[in-house]
Amino acid sequence: MTAEHTVEDLRMRDGRGYRVQLCVEPGTPHSPEFLRGRIAEAFTRLSSQSRWQRFSAPIHRLSARQLDYLTDIDNRDRVAWCASVGADDSEVGIGLARYIRLQDEPEVAEFALTVVDAYQGQGVGSQLMQKLIESAAANGLRVLRGYVLRSNQRMLAICRRRGAALSTADASTIVAEIEVAAWSGGQP
Secondary structure: OOOOOOEEEEEOOOOOEEEEEEOOOOOOOOOHHHHHHHHHHHHOOOOHHHHHHHHOOOOOOOOHHHHHHHOOOOOOOEEEEEEEEOOHHHOEEEEEEEEEEEOOEEEEEEEEEEEOHHHOOOOHHHHHHHHHHHHHHHOOOOEEEEEEEOOOHHHHHHHHHOOOEEEEEEOOEEEEEEEHHHHOOOOO
């Protein structure tokens, strides 16, 4: 298990309700196949700019290989938290944060976070990041590392609020390193 509470009902800044939970949980409807469908559907609701900011490429559709990679979750070395709106039978994905532990740096994981455009700026990304940090702490990670395009100011703001050390990877990419212990019990 990666965190004490695996489902949390929250409110966006504008008052709309949403739920944050582990994306894949044995014994629940949230299987890798369920996640695969939700990711593919949510991807269609991302603007071209959001797709570019997440994948650093002009992707129009996720391939089967990309979906396999994104849904390969073990809740220890590969963890994903999902945000959704609606009831269980009509759940719609609005965001996803995930990390993958690095083989050559076992105390470090690379993270990525995506929120569907209609829900950006509502605190969803911050909540997802907090859950990811809590999971990272529970699983013995020291650092979450993300590669963020310079143009992705919302993601950089989330990283700055977490005290991330920022460095330049190349002309268009910033490396953000978040010390897990400093934020594992903190507020978003």
